[in-house]
Amino acid sequence: LSLDEMYSTAESARQESATLELHPLNWPRNQYILCDPSDLEWIESSERLISKLRSMGIPYESDLTTSQGGHCWDYFNRVAPQVIRYVAEKLEEEGLRVI
Numbered sequence: 001l002s003l004d005e006m007y008s009t010a011e012s013a014r015q016e017s018a019t020l021e022l023h024p025l026n027w028p029r030n031q032y033i034l035c036d037p038s039d040l041e042w043i044e045s046s047e048r049l050i051s052k053l054r055s056m057g058i059p060y061e062s063d064l065t066t067s068q069g070g071h072c073w074d075y076f077n078r079v080a081p082q083v084i085r086y087v088a089e090k091l092e093e094e095g096l097r098v099i
Helices: 002-006 010-014 043-056 073-096
Strands: 032-034 061-063
Touching: 032 043, 032 073, 061 073
Parallel strands: 032 061
Antiparallel strands: none
C-alpha cells in the first residue's frame, strides 16, 4: 500500500491522523460524517472518527444508519438531499455570523 511506502510503522502513520492535528479550540465548525453501515470498508473508520471527535468535545453531525447497499450510487443518491440541506443550512448560518 502507499501508506507502507510513506511510513515505516503503523504507529508513525497513526501519528499523522487528522484528529491528532486538530487543536481543541480551533476546529472546523461544520462537519457532517456519513457512511452506509453496510459499507464494510469505511464504517469502522467513520465510527472511530466520530468517537475521537466526541472524546475531544468537537461538535459534528453524522448519519451512520441510512443504508442503501454500501458505497454505491444508490447510497449517494439517497443521502444527497440531506447533504445538500446540511450544506445550505450551514452556508446560511455562516453568512449570518458576525466576525
